[in-house]
Every structure is written in structure tokens, then in C-alpha cells.
Amino acid sequence: MKTVTYITEEGLKRMKDELDRLINVERPAISKAIGEAIEKGDISENAEYDAAKDAQGMLEAKIAVLGGQIASARIIDESKIDISSVQILNKVTIRNKTNNATMQYTIVSEPEADLKRGKISIQTPIAKGLLGKKVGDIVEIQVPSGKIPFEIIDIAI
Numbered sequence: 378m379k380t381v382t383y384i385t386e387e388g389l390k391r392m393k394d395e396l397d398r399l400i401n402v403e404r405p406a407i408s409k410a411i412g413e414a415i416e417k418g419d420i421s422e423n424a425e426y427d428a429a430k431d432a433q434g435m436l437e438a439k440i441a442v443l444g445g446q447i448a449s450a451r452i453i454d455e456s457k458i459d460i461s462s463v464q465i466l467n468k469v470t471i472r473n474k475t476n477n478a479t480m481q482y483t484i485v486s487e488p489e490a491d492l493k494r495g496k497i498s499i500q501t502p503i504a505k506g507l508l509g510k511k512v513g514d515i516v517e518i519q520v521p522s523g524k525i526p527f528e529i530i531d532i533a534i
Contacts, residue, residue, distance in 0.1 A: 388489040407433045460532045463507040468533045474526040
């Protein structure tokens with residue numbers, strides 16, 4: 378049984394657009410490269426052919442994974458998100474009690490994670506440690522450098 382992935386409508390659209398690009402742009406380009414390599418003669422010693430076939434295999438694997446993620450995706454109704462405690466799609470402001478640094482993250486599903494945009498996967502240690510906690514709670518989260526205490530400052534949508 379596949380794992381259900383909860384995702385925003387925007388995230389699902391991005392995934393579908395990426396799948397469309399892989400199928401309708403990348404796949405034909407690789408097929409063309411394979412055809413050109415075959416035209417050059419003996420494929421048993423043709424490095425171009427081998428590289429194109431390897432690229433084709435990796436592309437087909439990407440298409441299969443992305444297709445599976447889309448098939449198991451369920452859109453979250455953002456209007457029904459509760460902010461009384463931390464959950465997926467909440468924007469959480471936390472303060473590192475050790476160095477007083479304040480950070481803000483939106484907790485999202487794995488396919489939507491993008492640290493540059495402040496979106497962390499629900500699978501990360503920080504997100505797992507924050508889930509279910511309330512404003513004012515202090516949570517010790519195990520990270521690679523050790524345990525860090527965080528205070529939850531705000532929970533928003």
C-alpha cells in the first residue's frame with residue numbers, strides 16, 4: 378500500500394507540471410539522442426548510445442517516482458488548518474534558546490520541502506519535534522550537533 382502524501386494545491390500543480398515536462402520535453406529529447414547514436418553505427422562500442430540509454434533509464438525512474446507521488450497525493454484544505462498546535466502547513470516561528478536566534482519555517486510534505494523558501498519537510502527532526510506542540514512550549518530537538526532547546530513563539534497559516 379502506498380503512503381498518502383498530504384500536499385497543497387500549489388505543490389500538486391508544480392509536481393504535475395514537472396511530470397508533464399519530463400514526459401513531453403525530456404523523454405523525446407533522449408529518444409532523439411538514442412536515435413542519433415544508433416545512426417552512427419555499431420552500438421556495442423558506442424559511448425553516446427550507452428550514455429543516452431543510461432539517461433533514459435534515470436528519466437524513466439524519475440517519471441515513475443513522480444507519478445507515484447502524484448497518485449498518492451491528497452490536497453489539504455488550507456482553510457481547515459488548526460493553529461492551536463503545530464501541524465502540517467503551519468508556519469511556525471521558533472527561538473533557539475541556546476543562541477537566541479529566531480527562525481520561521483512552514484512544515485510541508487516531503488515533495489514540497491524547500492529550505493531556501495523556509496519550507497521544511499514533516500520528516501525532518503525539527504518538524505517531528507514540533508508537531509503537536511503549542512505556543513510557549515519549549516522543545517528539545519536532537520540534531521546532528523546535539524540537543525537544542527527551541528521555544529515556540531508563534532503558529533500561523
